[in-house]
Amino acid sequence: MRLTPRNRGSAWWPRWLGLRLAQAIPVLLLASVLVFGVTRLSPGDPATVQLGMRLQRPGAEQALAALRNEMGLDKPIVAQYGIWLGHVARGNLGTSARYGSSVSSLIAQKFPITLELILAGIVPAVIAATLLGTAAAKRPGSPLDLAVNGFALFGLAVPTFWLALLLLIVFGVDLRWLPASGYTSPGTSIGDNLRHLVLPAASLFIYEVAILTRFVRAKVIEQLGEEYVRTAIAKGMAPRRILTRHVMRNSLGPLVTVSALEFGTLFGAIVVVEEIFRWPGLGLLTIDAITDRDFPVIEGVVLTVAAIVVLANLVADGTNMMLNPRVRDTVGRRT
Amino acid sequence: MTDVASNVRVAVPGATTDAGRQGSSLRLAFADPVAIAGLIAVGVVLLIAVAGPLVLPDPNAIDAPAALQGPSGAHLLGTDPFGRDLLSRVAEGLRTSLWLSALSVGAAALIGVPLGLIAGFGGAVTDAVIARVLDAVLAFPTLLLALFVVAALGPGVAHLAIALALVFMPYFARLARSEAQELRTAGFVEAATAYGTPRIKVLFSVALPNVLPPLLVQLSLSVGFAILAEAGLSFLGLGVRPPQAALGLMLKEAQDYVSTFPWYSIVPGVAIMLAVGSCMLLGEGIDRGLDPKRGGGFRER
Amino acid sequence: MSGEALVRVAGLTVTARGRRRGDDGATIVRDVELELDRGKTLGVVGESGSGKSTVALSILGLLGPGLHAEGSVAFDGRELLHRSEPELRPIRGAEIGAVFQNPFRSLNPSLRVGVQIRETVMLDGHERRAAEQTAIELLGQVGLPDPERAAASYPHTLSGGMQQRVAIALSIARDPRLLIADEPTTALDVRVQAQILELLARLVRERDMALILISHDLGVVASVADRIAVMYSGRVVESGPAADVFRSAAHPYSHALLESAPRLRGPHGLAASLRGSATPPSVPMDGCRFAPRCTFAVPRCSTNEPPLEVVDDRGHRAACWELPWTPTAHGDAAELRKSRS
Numbered sequence: 001m002r003l004t005p006r007n008r009g010s011a012w013w014p015r016w017l018g019l020r021l022a023q024a025i026p027v028l029l030l031a032s033v034l035v036f037g038v039t040r041l042s043p044g045d046p047a048t049v050q051l052g053m054r055l056q057r058p059g060a061e062q063a064l065a066a067l068r069n070e071m072g073l074d075k076p077i078v079a080q081y082g083i084w085l086g087h088v089a090r091g092n093l094g095t096s097a098r099y100g101s102s103v104s105s106l107i108a109q110k111f112p113i114t115l116e117l118i119l120a121g122i123v124p125a126v127i128a129a130t131l132l133g134t135a136a137a138k139r140p141g142s143p144l145d146l147a148v149n150g151f152a153l154f155g156l157a158v159p160t161f162w163l164a165l166l167l168l169i170v171f172g173v174d175l176r177w178l179p180a181s182g183y184t185s186p187g188t189s190i191g192d193n194l195r196h197l198v199l200p201a202a203s204l205f206i207y208e209v210a211i212l213t214r215f216v217r218a219k220v221i222e223q224l225g226e227e228y229v230r231t232a233i234a235k236g237m238a239p240r241r242i243l244t245r246h247v248m249r250n251s252l253g254p255l256v257t258v259s260a261l262e263f264g265t266l267f268g269a270i271v272v273v274e275e276i277f278r279w280p281g282l283g284l285l286t287i288d289a290i291t292d293r294d295f296p297v298i299e300g301v302v303l304t305v306a307a308i309v310v311l312a313n314l315v316a317d318g319t320n321m322m323l324n325p326r327v328r329d330t331v332g333r334r335t
Numbered sequence: 336m337t338d339v340a341s342n343v344r345v346a347v348p349g350a351t352t353d354a355g356r357q358g359s360s361l362r363l364a365f366a367d368p369v370a371i372a373g374l375i376a377v378g379v380v381l382l383i384a385v386a387g388p389l390v391l392p393d394p395n396a397i398d399a400p401a402a403l404q405g406p407s408g409a410h411l412l413g414t415d416p417f418g419r420d421l422l423s424r425v426a427e428g429l430r431t432s433l434w435l436s437a438l439s440v441g442a443a444a445l446i447g448v449p450l451g452l453i454a455g456f457g458g459a460v461t462d463a464v465i466a467r468v469l470d471a472v473l474a475f476p477t478l479l480l481a482l483f484v485v486a487a488l489g490p491g492v493a494h495l496a497i498a499l500a501l502v503f504m505p506y507f508a509r510l511a512r513s514e515a516q517e518l519r520t521a522g523f524v525e526a527a528t529a530y531g532t533p534r535i536k537v538l539f540s541v542a543l544p545n546v547l548p549p550l551l552v553q554l555s556l557s558v559g560f561a562i563l564a565e566a567g568l569s570f571l572g573l574g575v576r577p578p579q580a581a582l583g584l585m586l587k588e589a590q591d592y593v594s595t596f597p598w599y600s601i602v603p604g605v606a607i608m609l610a611v612g613s614c615m616l617l618g619e620g621i622d623r624g625l626d627p628k629r630g631g632g633f634r635e636r
Numbered sequence: 637m638s639g640e641a642l643v644r645v646a647g648l649t650v651t652a653r654g655r656r657r658g659d660d661g662a663t664i665v666r667d668v669e670l671e672l673d674r675g676k677t678l679g680v681v682g683e684s685g686s687g688k689s690t691v692a693l694s695i696l697g698l699l700g701p702g703l704h705a706e707g708s709v710a711f712d713g714r715e716l717l718h719r720s721e722p723e724l725r726p727i728r729g730a731e732i733g734a735v736f737q738n739p740f741r742s743l744n745p746s747l748r749v750g751v752q753i754r755e756t757v758m759l760d761g762h763e764r765r766a767a768e769q770t771a772i773e774l775l776g777q778v779g780l781p782d783p784e785r786a787a788a789s790y791p792h793t794l795s796g797g798m799q800q801r802v803a804i805a806l807s808i809a810r811d812p813r814l815l816i817a818d819e820p821t822t823a824l825d826v827r828v829q830a831q832i833l834e835l836l837a838r839l840v841r842e843r844d845m846a847l848i849l850i851s852h853d854l855g856v857v858a859s860v861a862d863r864i865a866v867m868y869s870g871r872v873v874e875s876g877p878a879a880d881v882f883r884s885a886a887h888p889y890s891h892a893l894l895e896s897a898p899r900l901r902g903p904h905g906l907a908a909s910l911r912g913s914a915t916p917p918s919v920p921m922d923g924c925r926f927a928p929r930c931t932f933a934v935p936r937c938s939t940n941e942p943p944l945e946v947v948d949d950r951g952h953r954a955a956c957w958e959l960p961w962t963p964t965a966h967g968d969a970a971e972l973r974k975s976r977s
Binding site for chain 2: 023027028030033034038042043157158162165268272275287290301302306309
């Protein structure tokens with residue numbers, strides 16, 4: 001865009017950021033209350049729950065006493081929450097019962113591995129969904145549209161873990177085109193890393209393509225009904241340009257928002273996918289932690305993911321603001 | 336197709352009114368061919384789940400020599416590693432899945448809808464507090480939160496139901512909240528309030544019927560997602576425990592036979608897909624019927 | 637009228653496809669005849685639902701997918717109806733421009749105004765820089781006080797009147813010979829309405845452009861139109877030179893419209909003479925569609941539909957069985973009129 005605005009006015013983002021943080025911080029606090037509360041629902045003494053399998057080790061008695069003291073179990077529950085939150089805020093998510101190392105370092109180590117998988121699933125899905133959804137929306141009710149809709153419904157209804165299992169059977173076991181499970185770090189071999197990535201990422205991809213295609217289709221159909229499209233036709237623009245220049249421009253912001261939501265949702269889906277393909281990220285860490293009743297790890301992962309989701313939504317909202325001048329100018333008037 | 340109807344509506348201003356949205360909306364919803372297809376599909380799945388156990392062999396009858404067989408006259412969908420009839424087990428699993436999902440989603444709606452209505456009709460503070468609580472629950476990916484709750488409470492059907500109810504609740508609350516916010520300023524609600532009808536009564540007598548149609552859509556979609564979540568959790572060993580039959584559990588067992596007997600992985604998966612797909616088809620159909628504008632093309636106005 | 641007409645609409649009938657097969661579908665516009673010479677202005681007047689916008693969209697080939705048009709729409713001797721989209725594209729914008737009712741919704745909310753006009757100018761193959769210059773000039777021509785600033789603005793930052801000026805700039809950006817303005821002032825303040833009408837009249841004059849001005853408000857059309865067509869329930873019930881239609885409305889409905897146009901007749905509008913509401917064009921009925929509301933209806937009016945018949949030799953035509961219908965021929969109305977003059 002060459003036409004530069006002369007009326008730059010005051011920047012919109014400080015006000016926006018302030019408003020969004022004012023919402024995000026209470027949400028995070030409430031989420032932490034939920035995590036704390038649910039953990040406390042676990043039967044048994046909270047310190048015992050935290051120690052888990054470490055109770056079997058020598059010296060567990062002292063450790064238990066020390067932990068009870070540290071968690072403030074003799075104090076009221078609110079104070080206990082305060083102590084816990086204080087630790088969390090300083091990045092202290094406790095110690096893994098199984099690994100003996102700090103939960104935050106475990107998460108920091110596993111997070112990039114999971115992020116690679118999620119991005120490999122969602123980024124191609126966003127691109128494919130944009131193409132498929134737009135193509136379907138151009139002619140609602142056409143054979144192509146019906147095919148896209150049918151495929152999308154299939155992708156929504158098919159359980160991700162079953163799909164993962166099928167992919168594993170077909171491509172990993174029968175055809176042996178790709179490794180059935182495991183992980184190689186990109187530092188060791190990028191090719192090997194990518195080969196291991198294909199099947200788990202494809203499992204996430206198919207589900208996401210379904211969701212996002214449906215969204216793009218609905219959005220584009222909605223935008224095609226807008227009057228500015230009629231104006232564009234009336235001025236003699238070619239349909240292809242109307243789609244790319246006008247319709248896509250107005251659909252992009254909402255697509256970013258939904259993609260960010262889906263990015264968050266995938267942190268749930270990876271649990272099963274990582275378990276099936278033995279992809280050693282946060283999901284596998286969580287499953288193993290549940291098996292071992294390694295509560296500090298479960299708590300840490302759940303809390304971290306919630307923070308990531310809130311952050312992702314914040315970033316998406318900001319992007320949306322940049323793409324949509326009308327919404328941007330009403331910052332503050334919305335609640 | 337619905338787009339024709341929408342064009343007729345818009346092209347003839349004054350010829351039709353919006354009055355139809357209230358009363359006949361439900362009838363309209365079920366008139367959509369997609370909704371009818373969804374109803375039929377849900378009906379078939381229900382039939383298998385309910386009538387299956389009456390006519391099919393005992394899902395727990397072990398017949399070791401007949402283990403791991405493909406479809407045959409004796410076992411229409413083959414057998415599992417213990418020689419149990421797969422079709423019977425699928426029917427049993429569907430039954431478990433369906434009632435568990437329906438129960439959890441029902442509970443989610445029963446808590447979520449009133450919460451949302453209170454938020455939407457209440458003052459700014461009430462609304463802000465409830466909204467933030469919902470956002471907080473929504474900050475957790477559905478499956479991860481359910482997993483976490485079950486992990487904390489311990490595995491089992493009851494805990495699974497609680498977890499699912501919790502994760503689906505915000506969707507209902509959000510829906511009811513936005514409907515309530517829209518209705519709050521609607522003429523007939525203001526009128527009812529002006530006549531001195533107690534707020535709470537207005538809330539439930541006036542608002543609830545309006546929330547009903549979109550609620551039906553949300554219900555069918557949520558049951559579909561709940562079946563998926565239940566299967567996922569059972570697959571991870573956190574939901575239904577053996578020997579009770581559950582589709583996710585069957586897939587978990589099937590994992591050990593992916594190379595020797597892949598058929599075992601296919602049957603329960605297809606069953607899940609059909610159950611979830613029919614719920615979503617129904618939800619989509621009702622949605623289309625409710626909003627005839629969703630036809631696409633270029634509208635005139 | 638001569639055979640040189642720029643636009644000649646004949647026998648235009650638009651139906652909405654039935655929901656089921658075998659359903660004939662609802663009629664929205666029936667047998668519309670319109671004619672417009674180069675550089676002239678045609679006003680199309682009617683209540684909402686009378687089908688006037690549908691006629692406009694038929695000319696532009698912009699009917700929705702559920703609507704089907706039959707008859708003939710000739711533009712500069714070329715038939716436009718049933719043309720394919722690619723065949724219509726060179727005509728849209730370049731030869732026929734369009735302005736719609738809601739200026740804000742007609743503009744893309746996320747593109748700067750200047751960009752939207754620039755891309756329109758560039759459709760004619762102009763280079764980017766030149767097109768940008770043209771865009772700013774156009775914004776000046778439509779009366780925006782600071783064209784450069786306006787070009788850099790997003791639509792939502794402009795007032796309704798400014799937005800409509802931008803929409804008009806957009807519609808004339810490719811220098812069309814015909815402009816179709818569908819209720820261009822309805823969404824605006826009364827004061828702004830007059831300015832926009834003035835602007836349209838000026839552009840028509842300066843650019844020797846023909847204009848089809850569609851409005852529910854006879855007062856809006858009166859000041860600009862050379863010819864007028866009055867539509868009722870999907871039919872043209874009267875058409876002719878503006879002066880004639882105003883001076884001696886030949887159809888009772890036109891007469892009632894004139895009586896109820898506040899700016900033409902003063903504030904004591906004759907709502908009384910237009911009781912009830914118009915029958916939607918989709919509802920089938922025998923006879924004159926205005927008969928149920930007509931004070932002067934005779935039995936024949938409710939059994940046979942009157943054709944559009946010549947009233948005089950200046951091209952004034954009307955569809956009424958009681959032609960030559962004049963208020964003086966009917967007692968009540970005659971007195972009414974006397975008390976006015």
